[in-house]
Amino acid sequence: MRRVATELGTGAASLYAHVSNKGELHALMLDRIAADIVVPEPDPTRWAGQTKAIVRSMRDALVARPGIAAVAVAQIPIGAQALRVSDGLIAVLRAGGLSKKVIGFAVDLLPLYATAIAQEVAERKEEHASADDYAAVAQQLGEFFANLPADRFPNIAFLGPALSAGDREERFEFGLDILVAGLAAHRD
Amino acid sequence: MRRVATELGTGAASLYAHVSNKGELHALMLDRIAADIVVPEPDPTRWAGQTKAIVRSMRDALVARPGIAAVAVAQIPIGAQALRVSDGLIAVLRAGGLSKKVIGFAVDLLPLYATAIAQEVAERKEEHASADDYAAVAQQLGEFFANLPADRFPNIAFLGPALSAGDREERFEFGLDILVAGLAAHRD
DNA sequence: ACCTGAACACCGTTCAAGT
DNA sequence: ACCTGAACACCGTTCAAGT
Numbered sequence: 001m002r003r004v005a006t007e008l009g010t011g012a013a014s015l016y017a018h019v020s021n022k023g024e025l026h027a028l029m030l031d032r033i034a035a036d037i038v039v040p041e042p043d044p045t046r047w048a049g050q051t052k053a054i055v056r057s058m059r060d061a062l063v064a065r066p067g068i069a070a071v072a073v074a075q076i077p078i079g080a081q082a083l084r085v086s087d088g089l090i091a092v093l094r095a096g097g098l099s100k101k102v103i104g105f106a107v108d109l110l111p112l113y114a115t116a117i118a119q120e121v122a123e124r125k126e127e128h129a130s131a132d133d134y135a136a137v138a139q140q141l142g143e144f145f146a147n148l149p150a151d152r153f154p155n156i157a158f159l160g161p162a163l164s165a166g167d168r169e170e171r172f173e174f175g176l177d178i179l180v181a182g183l184a185a186h187r188d
Numbered sequence: 189m190r191r192v193a194t195e196l197g198t199g200a201a202s203l204y205a206h207v208s209n210k211g212e213l214h215a216l217m218l219d220r221i222a223a224d225i226v227v228p229e230p231d232p233t234r235w236a237g238q239t240k241a242i243v244r245s246m247r248d249a250l251v252a253r254p255g256i257a258a259v260a261v262a263q264i265p266i267g268a269q270a271l272r273v274s275d276g277l278i279a280v281l282r283a284g285g286l287s288k289k290v291i292g293f294a295v296d297l298l299p300l301y302a303t304a305i306a307q308e309v310a311e312r313k314e315e316h317a318s319a320d321d322y323a324a325v326a327q328q329l330g331e332f333f334a335n336l337p338a339d340r341f342p343n344i345a346f347l348g349p350a351l352s353a354g355d356r357e358e359r360f361e362f363g364l365d366i367l368v369a370g371l372a373a374h375r376d
Numbered sequence: 377a378c379c380t381g382a383a384c385a386c387c388g389t390t391c392a393a394g395t
Numbered sequence: 396a397c398c399t400g401a402a403c404a405c406c407g408t409t410c411a412a413g414t
Contacts, residue, residue, distance in 0.1 A: 090343035182370030
């Protein structure tokens with residue numbers, strides 16, 4: 001609140017004439033950010049790809065503002081923009097032929113995934129700020145796993161490099177694949 | 189740090205003789221908590237159920253300590269207990285016949301889900317502390333969606349009560365179903 | 377109705393000083 | 396080697412006082 005106020009050229013106390021607390025400001029910020037999320041015109045033949053595109057867009061909108069993902073977890077989004085996105089997501093899932101029940105759950109599950117991934121990115125970025133040493137940390141972690149006692153952790157040893165394979169993007173896309181494949185499997 | 193120190197009968201400064209900062213304390217706490225997570229003896233015929241059981245156990249361990257889930261997002265767990273759990277999870281997924289590549293990704297994705305769900309529970313609990321009015325809030329939210337203009341949000345309107353159907357447990361189990369079904373679909 | 381300065385009740389961390 | 400009190404640099408929020 002103090003930093004926001006400073007940015008606006010006032011004191012923190014002045015903000016309380018416009019929002020009742022930090023939570024309300026967060027909710028307003030989140031809905032503004034939701035305006036960036038792109039929802040496509042539903043196409044029944046491409047529902048899986050369209051669903052993925054929406055979740056990607058959600059993640060991008062959150063990742064672009066470090067810190068906001070942590071705020072998103074605490075909120076059920078009911079602003080105008082959030083409703084637009086929810087409606088668009090439901091439209092795509094309907095086009096995919098999913099049942100009402102599955103859609104009702106998926107409309108929570110998919111944003112949860114986007115938020116969790118975005119938060120992970122933001123939180124880890126805090127630790128080792130520069131993107132160049134992300135690879136260095138990843139390699140260091142790989143070495144740590146490789147040097148673990150194989151008799152105590154035989155399955156970690158079995159997995160080997162596969163445990164730390166792939167960058168952030170690949171891992172995100174894998175999760176997206178899993179989720180959409182799982183939704184497809186739940187079609188009646 | 190101040191509260192922990194008070195609980196221990198000292199001042200906050202004393203803690204810095206044992207941990208270098210709050211993050212290190214969090215890491216230690218997280219590994220302690222991981223001791224509660226139960227991993228079964230792998231049974232190839234029941235890998236899906238066993239995978240679900242581990243994720244449930246992860247969520248339970250986190251939900252039992254409000255606030256710790258938010259901490260878990262920022263950390264790659266490499267303590268002794270976390271490694272035990274990872275090894276056990278990999279063992280079950282191996283028994284399920286998943287490929288190394290899929291296991292390597294799944295060993296991140298499944299804890300991410302447990303953590304995200306646990307955080308949601310903790311964060312929302314802060315808002316409306318008593319569990320009795322959880323149902324009240326849920327109903328209020330259902331009414332809010334029901335009263336939305338159907339011409340502006342036709343897909344939300346189409347979904348109707350399905351949008352807010354199911355309690356927290358059902359929604360968690362649905363996500364678990366989706367994830368495990370998605371993993372099963374990725375078997376080569 | 378909106379804004380302000382000052383204060384209140386908090387934080388995590390550091391550091392010189394103690395044993 | 397371990398502990399301490401005091402201080403530093405922060406927080407979000409309230410409230411009487413101003414316009």
